[in-house]
Amino acid sequence: MRIRGAVFFLIGAMAAAQAGDRVYTADQISNTVSVIDPVSNRLLGSIRLGASVPAALSPLYNGELLVHGLGFSPDHKTLAVVSIGSNSVTLIDTETNSVKGKVYVGRSPHEAFFRPDGRELWVAVRGENYVSVIDPAARKEVRRIETANGPGMVLFRPDGKYAFVPSSFTPEMDVIDTETYQVIARVKQASPFSPNLAVDQDEVWLTLKDSGQTQVVSAKPPFETRWVLQTGPITNHVALVANGQGRFAYVTVGGSDRVLAYRREPGSKPELIATIRTGDLPHGIWGSATGDRVYVGLENGDAVQAIDTRTNRVAATIPVGQLPQALVYVANATASDAGNARLEPPGVAREALHVRMTAAPGTSTLASASVSINSLGLIDSLQIAASGLAPGQSYRLVLVGGPQPQNLVGFTAGTGGTAIAQTLGPLKRAVAGSDKESALRLEVRSGDGDEVVLRQTGAEVGSR
Missing domain, CATH: 2.60.40.200 (Superoxide dismutase, copper/zinc binding domain)
Structure with missing residues (x-):
């Protein structure tokens, strides 16, 4: 499917999004965050965090470089944006799209996410071997948790008891007790390169980009591996979705321009129920608040596609910034018209x-x-x-x-x-x-x- 920039709809597919919901993408080449209104499936504009190359190569450059990762606070009012090249996490107020502060961490951070209680922001420092724990109010690092080399992402079980950290360099996913900050389990990955995972109270799904697999692990001790699925070349990100039709997992497979939809039944191997053709190189993915849609970033398509989970068909295509990476859906991100403030048009990204x-x-x-x-x-x-x-x-x-x-x-x-x-x-x-x-x-x-x-x-x- 070639992306021409048009937005198209399936009748009735978009009804559940609420005013104030937002979809965000981290755009690696334009160094922007694109902001989408999922009610109208329209690009509202971009939050510019840095300049493009060659300006970004100047020794006096102080903007962000290689905007890549995204996370958000439990109250949905703070967006955490990870920039790999500038070793930074930028905190953005979702109500006003303004930068609240910036925290510098170690070499080449990749993804970050808040604890469910909102007290801390944990950053996977992939260029080193630890998770950086940030106090988001003081905007400073308060501790480091040593992990396997190359931690790719960190996400928490919904009750906040455990954090799961896969590696992008080492075949090991670490499980951290959030009260003691200690690694309590080391789960063998089926291959070394995991860039992404999704977690619910029962399971952890981690993608393996190098081998084209997705590994399913129990989210409860002893954290045994349940299944290793053959998902395809350049398996990128995964989203877990629950709605009136059941529980599902959606996996982006960049090498075949597809999203795979799996039905998840307790005690049973995940069942592949749909193979959805997308635009070029699907990467980031996140489900809507009600689970009626998943949004997919097209890394080589410079766009986002919305998939209706009731029909498993692409329902809308929205242009965004250059080479979108991580994507998140944030419900109730804004409660007023100020949610459209400070946004810039995409410019040459089109x-x-x-x-x-x-x-x-x-x-x-x-x-x-x-x-x-x-x-x-x-x-x-x-x-x-x-x-x-x-x-x-x-x-x-x-x-x-x-x-x-x-x-x-x-x-x-x-x-x-x-x-x-x-x-x-x-x-x-x-x-x-x-x-x-x-x-x-x-x-x-x-x-x-x-x-x-x-x-x-x-x-x-x-x-x-």
């Missing part, structure tokens, strides 16, 4: 070029890739997400059609045959061209030769 790549003729591979080229002003940011490659093999993204092929970025496929790589340059105009004759093309070639593995099969400017 001008992304989206490219589809498929296996070259004559190859036996089932590989494919999506490419997003976002304008940063004078230069562009390019991201390729590929799946179906040979694990451990090296590849090159090459610009062809000119006097000489030009290597753009090299990368190596991981254990699941997937890879995500980025580069910068004046690329959008070169790939789009003024006409078919002038446009250059993208190819993925083998790293040590000229074998063409993937070829560009289409390109669209997503002017929104």
Whole structure:
């Protein structure tokens, strides 16, 4: 499904959202937080936290860099925004969209969330080996809890008794007793790279991006693994949803542009009930307050899609900032018109070029890739997400059609045959061209030769 920026609806699908509810995305390249009204499924605007590259590379730069993670307080009045590149957590007032304060933590934090009682904000410092515990009122770190190397996220069981911390570098999920701040269990992950998890009173679902799996663990001692599901390449985020039809889990699978819906019955293996086609590279996901929808961020589509959980069909598509990562749905985030204050239009974020790549003729591979080229002003940011490659093999993204092929970025496929790589340059105009004759093309070639593995099969400017 190619995203053209239009918003479309299924009749009656959006009825349960309430005035004051908000959907937020963390936009990694534009360094913004996009704000969506789920009643109208309309982008209200962006909270700008930083500048784009190359301004963000200045030694005098003091804005946020690589806006990536999101969490919110139990009263739904504070949004915590994690920026990987600036090692910071920005606290935003959801009523006014204003910055209340900023806390600096260790190297490359990834995600953060408040305890259910609201007393503390816990930050997974993925570039190191601990969770940073923040006093949100004093806006300072008060303790560190050592974990396995590379903690990817932290979420709490709803009663607040335990915190669950998977790792992005080590095959271990740690369980922390929130009263003693001690790790009381170390659960073996099926593979090392977990970026995300979802928790309810009974289960923990953690995604395994490297192996394309989702692991289901009991949320109660002894925290045994119940199931390991084969979900697919670039398994990104997961959301647990409960509504009148039962209990469900929704998993974003970036390598196949799909969301998988599972029915969850006590004591039974999760049942796959729907495979939902989305736009390019679905990433963040969160359920609405009533469980009638899930919202999905499209990392290479620069958009959010709403899925009606009654029909498991895409019901709306909303443009957002550049390369959205984490996404949260916050009910009753604002109670007045001030909830639309201080929001900026998306600007050049509306001008992304989206490219589809498929296996070259004559190859036996089932590989494919999506490419997003976002304008940063004078230069562009390019991201390729590929799946179906040979694990451990090296590849090159090459610009062809000119006097000489030009290597753009090299990368190596991981254990699941997937890879995500980025580069910068004046690329959008070169790939789009003024006409078919002038446009250059993208190819993925083998790293040590000229074998063409993937070829560009289409390109669209997503002017929104």
